[in-house]
Each structure stands twice: as structure tokens, then as C-alpha cells.
Amino acid sequence: MLDVLVIGGGNAALCAALMAREAGASVLLLESAPPEWRGGNSQHTRNLRCMHDAPQDVLIEAYPEEEYWQDLLKVTGGLTNEHLARLTIRASSECRDWMRSHGVHFQPPLSGALHVARTNAFFMGGGKALVNAYYRSAEKLGVKIRYNAAVDRLDIRDGRFVAAHTGDERIEARSCVLAAGGFESNREWLREAWGQNADGEWPADNFLIRGTAFNKGVLLKHMLDEHHADSIGDATQAHMVAIDARSPMYDGGICTRIDCVSLGVVVNKQARRFYDEGEDFWPKRYAIWGRLVAQQPGQTGYSIIDAKAVGRFMPPVFPGVKADSLPELARKLGLDEITFMQTLNDYNAACRIGTFDHTALDDCHTEGVLPAKTHWARPLDTAPFYGYALKPGITFTYLGLKVNDSAAVHFGGQPSPNLFVAGEMMAGNVLGKGYTAGVGMSIGTAFGRIAGTQAAQAAIKSGVHLAAS
Template sequence: MYDVLVIGGGNAALCAAITAQEAGASVLLLEAAPKEWRGGNSQHTRNLRCMHNAPQDVLVEAYPEEEFWQDLLKVTAGKTNETLARLVIHSTESCRTWMKKHGVNFQPPLSGALHVARTNAFFMGGGKALINAYYRSAIALGIKIRYNTKIKELELNDSKFVAAIAEDGTRFEAKACVLAAGGFESNLNWLKEAWGKNEEGEWIADNFVIRGTRFNQGNLLKFMIDQGADIIGDPSQSHCVAVDARAPLYDGGICTRIDCVSLGIVVNKNAQRFYDEGEDFWPKRYAIWGRLVAKQPSQIGFSIIDSKSLGRFMPPVFAGKTANTIRELAVLCDLNPEKLEKTVNGFNQACIKGEFNHTVLDNCHTQDLTPAKTHWATPLDTPPFYAYALRPGITFTYLGLKVEEDSAVRFNNLPSPNLYVAGEMMAGNVLGQGYTAGVGMSIGTTFGRIAGKNAAKAALIKETI
């Protein structure tokens, strides 16, 4: 029997496993995916958001606690547990030292349109390199790993963990357990149930793509909900990004994102704008656009720019539609040409000339236009014009298990003595809605380490008679 069983194979699971092993516990990690797909959604990440009161290695200037908190408060519209959020924020000030110890390297600060040189530390080689580093460290420490192991249920004695049962019937006993198996974003039927139908009677989730891993089916989360574990979060809330409509159904990751939204306009299939494209910096708003597109007819949108925007954003993997006139562009996108011309002309006439600067919240905005564009509003008047079709891309869901600072799973508000949770399975405690770049990895790193520490402590307590 192992001291600690960790169920999951991504960032939070690995942080838990490594921390528990460092605390003196013997650890077995169970990953549902095969080795080549290990790492969950963490393999698709690039960075984590970090608090710092002065320049630190790869982070410039300062990003103090209160600013981090206000950024999180704004994107979640107050749907967050402040105590847990501030716990995450504080943890990020020092976690990189521990990460480096386990082989994670960081690249020099970024600048330009991403606006994250001050707030986010980027992994050298991306999330895949981070995951590989953690697995190397885990193996070197003596952690045992099993791939292709999907857990269907847990054996519980009241709220105490006894064993995990795999789909093939294998039983894994341990003195303590950490659940870090992700949300239910890959479960299309559950997504359809959560999002329901639109006014046209269509299942909203029918046009979704899964930006993240295909292996997060939510089976363990569903089991825990059925067992009466305390839960938190809206099942329809998620990290939902507007991605290229040609993206694959699963595992498209970062490269499917369209990053020119704030530099132009976005219209639906009726050639109508429906939200302020320049509301705030893109890293603070990119994760609202999937949900916005999901609310549009047929869950489709089109990001439209002119040639002035080229070079100001990360170019997409797939080329967009290109035309010398808005009318021609509309035809290529199967949009009504008259309606799109009217939308673009109305937008152009509403633009108030200012000093355009896509690296700051500039004074280029619209007047007497609904919806307004608050920043970076310049006329679309310089051909060629470009259009990128958008669909909602789900990265991870926010419905999860309710926790407090100890990361213990709770039943009727009472903590389990030996069952803990980390990562996407509890991120809804901090993320009730919305997202700001890198905070998912911040949550997973923080609560993974807390869960691993407390699981080891629970497992190593000597029984007394």
C-alpha cells in the first residue's frame, strides 16, 4: 500500500505528488492518458501569473498583491473566494524557486501586444516542457507512475478515502489521496446538458471544440458529486476562448487562438457586432470571447481587421479570408454583403481619432455606437481586409469540489481526514467566471502543493490505540 495516491497527470497532480514524496510519503500517480498524451491541459499552457513587489528574475517592474487581486476580482465579477484567491496570489511570489528546483526553466520577459512581461512568467519550451520536467523529477524522487489508468469510482468510508477503483477493476489502496483529474470539458454530452439550447432550439455545445485535453471526461468529478461532496460553481462557466473555427475537436491548444480581436471588430453570422472588442487588454479578456460567441446564432463569429493591424498580434496558424473590399470579404465568409458593409461603415464613422497605441489603454474609441469600442478603435479602411471565423473553444470547466485553505474535500462542510483535491477539480472556488491569463496554473501549482503536503501529513500520522 502506498502512503499517497494521486489521481491525475497534469500540473496540479504532479505538484501534489512531488510535494508528498518530498515530505517523506511513498506516492503512486495514476494518469488516465497514455504516456504520449500525459499532462492534461497543462501541456497546452505557457505561463503562470505571479505576484511580485519588485523585479524578479524573468518578471519586470512590480505586480503587487492588490493589483493581482483587483484583476481577478474584475474578470470574475466578484464570483471568487477572496481568502483562497489571496492564498494563491501570495503563493505565486515564491513558487518559481520550487519549480526551478524540479527542472522548470523560464524564458526572458516578453513585451509588446501580450502585455504580460510584468505579470506572467513564461515556461521555456511551454507547458509540455514543464510537464516533462516534473515527470523527470517525480521519477528521480521514486514516485511510481501508471498510465492508461482511468479511475471510475472511489471506495469511501463516510468521508475517509479507502481505495480507488479503475475501469478494469484494479483496486488501489492508499492512506491518503489527492484528486487532480480535471474537469468535464471533454464530455460533450455533459457540456450540452450544462449549456442547454438556444432560441433556435439548437444545442449550444454542438458547435464547441475542446481546446484542451480529450481525456478530461469528468467521471471522477461526477462520482464525487453523486457521493454528496460539497460542490461549487456553475456547470456552464469555463475557460472558454474564441478559437479558429477550423480547429480540431480536441487538443488544439494555444495555436488555435485568434488574437486580433481587440484590433478590429467581431460580428456574428448576421454581420452584427455584439460586444466591446477594446474593453481591456487582451490577456484579461481573451477568455470571455468563447462564451460571447457561444451566445450568438449558430455559435459562430468573425474577427475582422484591415492591413494596419498586421504585425501587432500573434499571427494565427491558419490563414484567414482575404479580400480587397468588405463586400468581397462578406461573400467569402458567407455573410450578407450589404449588412456587413453597413456595420463596417457605421463603425468607421463612429471612430474618434486619437493616438493609437496597442500597448496601452489608448484614447481611440467610438462615439454614439452600440456596442461601443472603448480602446484601439480605428476605421477599417486600409485593404486588404482579413476575416477569421470563430467558434467557442473550451479549455476547462469551473464546476468543482468546494475547499478551504487545507484543500480537503468536504462533505456537509466537514473536511475529509485524508482526501484532497487540486487543479481544475476545485478551480471554481477562485474562478466563478471569467479568466485572466496564467491564473489557472497559479491555482494548480498552489493547491497541488497544499494538497500534497496535507495528504502526506495525513498518511504519515502514526495510528494510536
């Protein structure tokens, strides 16, 4: 009998498959996508947030455990399991050598506008290269891989995994790792979670999906509805980013993100500001803006900058709407000119200019205007002016399966002896809300490796038991 079945094909699934195989287990990995789309959202990633107490290979200075934890605590607002979060943080400090052993390469420290050379290790070639490296290594080690193999249901008896069904085929295994992603590409489930607003709109209809079209959440829903697995998280919470409204429905990836929010102002369709654009550094706070935009009329916002911001942020793939004056920009964006100018004039008059420094929490702020802008507040007064229409872009959802530090799925508070989960399907244990750059890969790598190791041990134990009997 097969030892370990891994369901999923992204970073967490691959880490699990590799660890299980290294532990001596026979492993079959089922990826729902075809080969050209393998890897789920991992193919769109770029980096891993890493704890380190001193300069290490591609990481500068230090990023100690407590600072990492405080960053995570801040963005989640306390909606996180500290024990599992710290487990993830510590694991992030010791996984790079293992990743290299499976063909992953890291690029030299970055500098400039991203400000993450200290906290994040970037993959050479991005997530696509990482996924390809892991698949090559898995194949070399003897992991069996099948594509176009979506799993829609499991056989589970008394909390113990028995078999999985893909199409008309039933696959038995001594243990199983679930790493099939969230439900972000399931429009019906998103509609159900977000409901209708007071205007009769379905906000989810205006969401774009930054990543894979294959994360339908079929297996997650099956586990929750049919097997009543213990859940964690809120169905409306997700890694949701403000992206260019012209982005494709799926797989737009990093290039669709609009990174100039902190350098200007953001207004809604009514031409009014609605949140502090300078709350914190962009790599820590960029992921709140998708949800903020989702709460605006028509799930639309507009990021407005002037010429002073150009060159200080990663340019998106689409050029912004350009104008020689603010009234002209309002007209081009289809915003009410009078309200727009009142908003911008109020903001400009409220700016208290100190020493502008986008690499630090500077003293440029507003006074006498709501919402305040607490850092990097400078008047928008230098032509040309640019505007970017924004829509919410979902990367992955946070509703998932509750786990312990062995990555075991729980039923009625009891951990399964042979069913484990990793990646997006359990990220809500660490991410109740919010996001900070690179932490998704940290969670997937940490719990993928744990799940693979535990699954191999469970399978070997089961095999010994069967042989003895």
C-alpha cells in the same frame, strides 16, 4: 500500505505528487492518458501569473498582490473566494525556485504584443517541457507512475477516503489527492449543462476543445452524484476562448486562438457586432470571447481587421480569409453583404481617433454606435482586409469541489481528513467566471502543492496511529 494516491497527471497532480514525496510519503500517481498524451491541459500552457513586489529574475517591474487581486476580481465579476484567491496569489510569488528545483526553466522577459512581461513567467519550452520535467523529477524521487489508469469510482466512508477503482483493480491508500481535471471533453455533460436554445440547437455541439480529450469528468461526476461532495461553480462557466473555427476538435492549444479581436470588430452570422472589442487589454479579457461567441447564432463569430492590424498580434496557425475590399470579404465569409457593410460603415463613422496605442488604454473610441468600442477604435479602411471565423474553444470547466485553504474536499460542510483536491477539479473556488492569462497554472501549482503536503501529513498521521494501535 501506500501513503498517498494521486489521481491525475497534469500540473496540479504532479505538484501534489512531488510535494508528498518530498515530505517522505510513498506516492502512486494514476494518469488516465497513455504516456504520449500525459499531462492533461498542462501540456498546452505557457506561463504562470506571478505576484512580485519588485523586479525578479524573469519578471520586470512589479505586480503587487492588490493589483493581481483587482485583476482577478474584475474578470470574475466578484465570483471568487477572496481568501483562497489571495492564498493563490501569494503562493505564486514563491513557487519558482521550487519549480526550478524540479527541472522547470523560465525564459527571459517577453516584450511586444503580449504585454505580460510584468505579470507572467513563461516556461522555456512551454507546458510540455514543464510536464516532462516534473515527470522526470517524480520518477527520480521514487514516485510510482501508471498510465492508461482511469479511475471511475472511489470508496469513501464518513468523508474519509479508503480506496480507488481503476478497471478491475482496487487501490487502497492512507490519503488521496484528486486532480483529474474538469469535464470539458465530455460532450454529453456539456450538452446537459448548456441545454437547447430557442432555435432547437444544442450550443455545446459546436464547441471545440482546446486541450486534452481525456478530461471526461468521470471522477468529478462520481464525487458529486454518488458521494454528494460539496460543489462550487456553474456547469456552464469555463475558460472559454474564441478560436479559429477550423481548429481540430481536441488539443489545438494556443496556436488556434485568434488574438486580433481588440484591433478590429467582431460580428455574428447576422453580420452585426455584439460586444465591446476594446474593453480591456487582451491578456485580461481574451477569455470572455468564447462565451460571447457561444451565445451567438450557430455559436459562430467573425473577427474582422484591416492591414493596419497586421504585425500587432500573435498570428494564428491558419491564415485569415483575405480580400481587397469589405464587400468582397463579406461574400467570402458567407455574410449578408448589405448588413455587413451597414455594420462596418456605422462603426467606421463612429470612430473618434485619438492617439492609438495598443499597449495602453488609449483614447481611440466610438461615439453614437452600440455596442461601443471603448479603446483602440480605428476605422477599418485599409486594404487588404482579413476575416477569421470563430468558434468557442473550451480549455477547462469551472464546476468543481468546494475546498478550504488546506485543499480538503468537503462533505456537508465538513472537510475530509484525508481526501484533497487540486487543479481544474477545484478551480471554481477562485474562478467563478472569466479568466486572466496564467491564473489556471497559479491555482494548480498553489493547490497542488498544498494538497500534496496535506495528503502526506494525513498519511503519516494515519500510519503513526495504526502503528500505535
